Amino acid sequence: MNNANIIPLRNVVKEDDVSLRSQVEHCLSIYFEKLDGDKTANLFELVMGQTEHALLSGVLRYTQGNRSKAAEYLGISRGTLRKKLREHQLDN
Numbered sequence: 001m002n003n004a005n006i007i008p009l010r011n012v013v014k015e016d017d018v019s020l021r022s023q024v025e026h027c028l029s030i031y032f033e034k035l036d037g038d039k040t041a042n043l044f045e046l047v048m049g050q051t052e053h054a055l056l057s058g059v060l061r062y063t064q065g066n067r068s069k070a071a072e073y074l075g076i077s078r079g080t081l082r083k084k085l086r087e088h089q090l091d092n
Contacts, residue, residue, distance in 0.1 A: 053088045060090065
């Protein structure tokens with residue numbers, strides 16, 4: 001990838017990051033409204049698990065199931081990807 005492509009890509013990622021962050025905050029506010037004062041536990045685990053599942057699934061779909069490419073795009077090793085796919089029952 002040449003440097004001319006890096007700057008526009010960074011701008012897209014930055015814009016999407018703000019959008020993703022606002023969507024997560026919106027979903028959390030709805031979640032807390034539905035709690036209606038009830039307590040919750042393991043919220044971090046719940047949100048991160050759902051987010052990680054969607055990320056893994058989306059990247060695999062984008063790479064048409066190519067796990068080597070998916071691991072590269074995610075910046076993790078193939079072994080770590082295999083482990084995470086098993087955890088999320090996406091290893092079929």
